[in-house]
Amino acid sequence: MSYPSTRTGYALGAITLLFFGLTALLLSNSWGHPPARQQIALVDKAFLEKTPWRQTYADLVQAKEDMSDFDCYGCHDKKKPPVLRFDAHSILIVPEEHKNIVMGHGSHNRNNLCYNCHNEGNLETFQVRDGHELKFADSTQxxxxxxxxxxxxxxAGAHGRINGYWNTTLGEAKKLACANCHNPHAPRIPTRNPAPGPHALRTPITAAHSPATTH
Ligand code: HEC
Ligand code: HEC
Ligand code: HEC
Ligand code: HEC
Structure with a gap:
């Protein structure tokens, strides 16, 4: 009867001693400290910016901004559509009055002719290839x-961006217009720095120790 309980006693005693030993080793810092975690760099605020890069005609109207740039017939004559002029190399000359416009649509002047988009018959509209007119507010079409x-x-939501709410009962889901991001006259988007990758929880394995580089 007493034989098994003595064995249990010994075993418990040994385990207790083992834990005291482990505590001592731990306190004496025998294994050293794990390497310090890297400081987590905060994401550049520019990556979280949701304000569209540009305001479209429709945005300007809504914000009650100065619309004089769009008042074509404040300067032009309804009966005389402006004539496009070209230099000796057949490059379109943008007149002084429109010097805020720098044409660069496509490489090799592919789409710089004003009337590819604007309507010579009614400057205050666009014209599309099949001949029908579009309002300034419909530049996306x-x-x-x-x-x-x-x-x-x-x-389909795969190009561009949707601002607002996924749950439309909470608020509007607003699809940005092409002209919110692209300048119609020079639509190329300059190269940007990529957003930082996710922060690794562990210290990254250096190339010298990486198993992938050892064989
Ligand atoms: C502040 C006055 C002003 C306003 C506003 C204005 N234009 Fe002009 N525009 C001019 C002048 C001046 C010229 C050069 C003379 C000409 O061709 O009639 C010109 C030239 C043009 C040309 C010929 C460009 C070229 O490269 O030869 C087009 C096309 C044109 N305008 C379209 C428009 C459209 C579309 C609007 C409205 C969205 C507009 N303009 C508003 C003053 C203006
Ligand atoms: C009349 C036809 C036409 C219309 C309308 C048009 N584009 Fe283009 N777009 C072109 C052509 C042509 C190119 C040049 C393709 C190339 O160079 O390979 C181009 C190129 C581009 C590029 C590539 C960048 C660059 O400059 O090469 C972007 C971005 C672009 N367009 C955006 C737009 C946006 C935004 C609108 C509406 C405001 C628009 N386009 C309207 C014909 C058009
Ligand atoms: C690829 C199509 C396209 C071509 C080519 C084009 N435009 Fe435009 N233009 C637009 C669109 C789209 C808008 C209005 C976009 C918006 O909502 O802001 C606009 C706006 C304008 C405006 C009023 C706002 C501003 O930027 O001043 C003027 C003036 C104008 N265009 C003149 C011209 C002239 C002049 C040319 C030729 C030198 C030209 N455009 C060529 C598409 C074009
Ligand atoms: C939220 C901003 C945004 C909106 C809205 C947007 N684009 Fe773009 N688009 C971009 C960016 C950014 C690039 C450049 C991608 C890159 O550098 O690889 C681009 C590239 C392009 C190109 C170059 C060729 C390609 O496919 O990469 C074309 C053409 C173009 N967009 C047309 C359009 C048209 C047409 C619309 C509207 C129907 C539109 N974009 C709406 C941001 C936008």
């Missing part, structure tokens, strides 16, 4: 008339 694949992707 104008872009879509030439950029079918991008327009299709935009409609």
């Amino acid at each position: 104008l872009c879509g008339s030439c950029h079918g694949p991008n327009y299709r992707d935009w409609e």
Whole structure:
């Protein structure tokens, strides 16, 4: 009867001693400290910015901004559409009065002619390839008339961005217009720095110790 309880006593005693030993080793810091975690760099605020890069005609109207740039017939004559002029190398000359416009749509002047988009018959509208007119507020449809694949992707939500709410009972889900991001006259988007990658929880393995580089 007493034999097994003595063995249990010994075993418990040994385990207790073992734990005291482990505590001592731990306190004496025999294994050293794990390497300090890297400081987590905060994400550049620019990456979290949701304000669209540009205001479209529709945004300007809504914000009651100065619309004089769009008042074509404040300067032009309704009966005389402005004539496009070219230099000796057949490059379109943008007149002084429109010097805020720098044309650069596509490489090799592919789409710089004003009347590819603006309507000479009524400057205050756009014209699309099939001949019908569009209002200034419908510039996205104008872009879509030439950029079918991008327009299709935009409609599906794969190109561009949606601001606002996924749950439309909480608020509006607003699809940005092409002209919120692209300047119609020079639509190329300059190269940007990529956003930082996710922060590794562990200290990254250095190349010298990485198993992938040892064989
Ligand atoms: C502040 C006055 C002013 C306003 C506003 C204005 N224009 Fe002009 N625009 C001019 C002048 C001046 C010229 C050069 C003379 C000409 O061709 O009639 C010109 C030239 C043009 C040309 C010919 C460009 C070229 O490269 O030869 C086009 C196209 C044009 N304007 C379209 C428009 C459209 C579209 C609007 C409205 C969205 C507009 N303009 C608003 C003053 C203006
Ligand atoms: C009349 C047809 C036409 C319309 C309308 C049009 N584009 Fe383009 N776009 C082109 C052509 C042509 C190119 C040049 C393709 C190339 O160089 O390979 C181009 C190129 C581009 C590029 C590539 C960048 C660059 O400059 O090469 C972007 C971005 C772009 N367009 C955006 C737009 C947006 C936004 C709109 C509406 C405001 C628009 N386009 C309207 C014909 C059009
Ligand atoms: C690829 C199509 C396209 C071409 C080509 C184009 N425009 Fe435009 N333009 C637009 C669109 C789209 C807007 C209005 C976009 C918005 O909502 O802000 C606009 C706006 C304007 C405006 C009023 C706002 C501003 O930027 O001053 C003027 C003036 C103008 N265009 C003149 C011209 C002239 C002049 C040319 C030729 C030198 C030209 N555009 C060529 C698409 C085009
Ligand atoms: C939220 C901003 C945003 C909106 C809205 C947007 N784009 Fe873009 N688009 C971009 C960016 C950013 C790039 C450049 C991608 C890169 O550098 O690889 C681009 C690239 C492009 C290109 C260059 C070729 C390509 O496919 O990469 C075209 C053409 C274009 N967009 C057309 C459009 C049209 C047409 C619309 C509207 C139907 C539109 N975009 C709406 C941001 C936008």
